[in-house]
Amino acid sequence: MHRRLTIVFVASAGYLFAAPLVIAQQYPVKPIRWVTGGGPDSMARILGQKFTDAWGQQVVVEERGGGGGLLSAEQVAKAAPDGYTLLLATGTHTINPNFFKLPYDMVRDFAPVTLIATIPFVLTVHPSLPVKTVTDLIKLAKARPGELNYTSGGNGSPGHLIAEMFKAMTATNIIHVPYKTVAQGVTGLIAGQAQVMFTVGPSAVPQIKSGRIRGVAVTTLKRSNSLPDLPTVAESGLPGFEAPAWNGVLVPAGTPQPVIAKIHAEILKNLKQPDVLEKIGALGFEPVGSTPAEFGDFVKAELLKWAKVSKDSGAKAE
Numbered sequence: 001m002h003r004r005l006t007i008v009f010v011a012s013a014g015y016l017f018a019a020p021l022v023i024a025q026q027y028p029v030k031p032i033r034w035v036t037g038g039g040p041d042s043m044a045r046i047l048g049q050k051f052t053d054a055w056g057q058q059v060v061v062e063e064r065g066g067g068g069g070l071l072s073a074e075q076v077a078k079a080a081p082d083g084y085t086l087l088l089a090t091g092t093h094t095i096n097p098n099f100f101k102l103p104y105d106m107v108r109d110f111a112p113v114t115l116i117a118t119i120p121f122v123l124t125v126h127p128s129l130p131v132k133t134v135t136d137l138i139k140l141a142k143a144r145p146g147e148l149n150y151t152s153g154g155n156g157s158p159g160h161l162i163a164e165m166f167k168a169m170t171a172t173n174i175i176h177v178p179y180k181t182v183a184q185g186v187t188g189l190i191a192g193q194a195q196v197m198f199t200v201g202p203s204a205v206p207q208i209k210s211g212r213i214r215g216v217a218v219t220t221l222k223r224s225n226s227l228p229d230l231p232t233v234a235e236s237g238l239p240g241f242e243a244p245a246w247n248g249v250l251v252p253a254g255t256p257q258p259v260i261a262k263i264h265a266e267i268l269k270n271l272k273q274p275d276v277l278e279k280i281g282a283l284g285f286e287p288v289g290s291t292p293a294e295f296g297d298f299v300k301a302e303l304l305k306w307a308k309v310s311k312d313s314g315a316k317a318e
Contacts, residue, residue: 027259031058033085035076038069038092043116043247046279050270068156069093070100077104081254083263086113089248091158094302098310099156099317106303112296113249113264116271117285120218120226120244121162122204123233127214129195134217134236137196141172148174151194153182156317161306162198162219162243164313169238189213200245201226201284219243226284247285248295260292 032051034044041061048059064072069092079085087093087110097106104110123134129148131137141148152159155178167174177194179185182203189197190212198219199207205226208215217233218224221242233241249267251260270276271287280287290298309315 027083027262028055028057030084031060032083033060033062033079034088035062035064035072035085036088037064037072038096039088039090039245039247040283041088042283043280043285044086044088046276047116047267047270050273050276051266054266069096070102073106073110074103076250076252077109079252081111081252081256083251083255083259085252086263087250089250089299091245091302094299095156095158095161095306095310097303098307098315107296107300109253110250111253111255111260112292112299113251113260114267114292115246115248115288115290115295115298116267117280117287118220118244118246119201119284119286120220120224121159121198121200122208122218122224122227122230123166123216124189124197124199124204124208124213125216126189126192126195127211128192129214131216132214134231134233134238137216138170138172138237141170141174145173146175148196149177149194150174150196150198151177151179151185151188152197153185154178154180154317156315157182158243158245159185159198159200160315161309161313163196164315165243165305165309166198166233166238166241168309168312169241186213198243205284220286224284225281225286246288248299250299264292 034048036044041063044061048061051059064075073087073093076085076087093106096102125131131140150163152163174196179188182200185197186199186203186207188194207213215227215230217231217236218227219233221232221234223232268289271289
């Protein structure tokens with residue numbers, strides 16, 4: 001009897017360990033939802049088509065833009081942990097916990113897959129401002145405390161908090177003039193209604209090249225391929241200053257690791273394809289392709305960073 005129970009236990013245990021592998025081998029057997037919100041969905045559409053081509057299952061990009069990423073994250077957090085619902089995560093998702101009571105937890109309720117790519121914010125100024133370097137801006141702001149304005153896409157937006165982090169690290173007093181959207185903020189900067197803005201790359205590059213605004217530095221630790229002549233803020237006298245925009249993939253917590261590994265491998269494979277690199281490069285993205293563990297650490301670090309900036313600055317959302 002004891003031997004029979006032992007055999008049954010071993011067989012059952014073997015099934016439990018083998019089941020996720022079988023699921024991963026079969027995955028996917030139905031369409032996949034890739035939920036976006038809190039930023040553009042271009043990355044999901046580019047990679048989603050590659051998933052469809054490779055796996056023969058349709059990837060449906062579902063835009064849930066309400067609440068600046070709140071709805072998209074909630075949809076995925078509450079979805080079945082089976083690999084058929086993905087979240088295109090962005091920096092906004094790690095900022096939101098500081099301003100809203102969320103029905104989910106960014107660490108507890110999600111499993112990381114990969115940081116797909118980053119894109120810089122650009123420290124930009126109105127051309128009339130006598131500023132060409134980060135040092136110039138710091139000196140001018142210290143000489144004229146409270147006289148310079150910076151704009152953003154709204155209270156609690158990434159551009160708002162990046163500027164507040166800059167102010168804290170430089171001990172300067174630059175006044176926030178929020179707009180409803182990034183596009184409106186850029187228009188306000190061009191019109192001279194504000195003098196400074198941390199502008200996400202795709203919104204900044206055309207205006208810099210046309211001479212309507214001036215680029216000063218980028219917020220990534222490495223120089224941007226889109227603006228190779230601009231230094232980083234970190235190399236311009238503020239070591240450690242890093243605040244990229246980014247796209248990554250999260251899935252519901254509890255998703256089988258073999259399924260996560262299969263999604264991860266497919267993304268990394270496609271981040272090496274020339275046509276994918278060309279498409280995301282045109283958008284200003286630079287590929288990363290981190291491991292799930294690395295992306296998990298990255299998300300935790302982003303949550304801690306923006307929690308500190310929000311608390312220290314007293315920033316409030318609209």
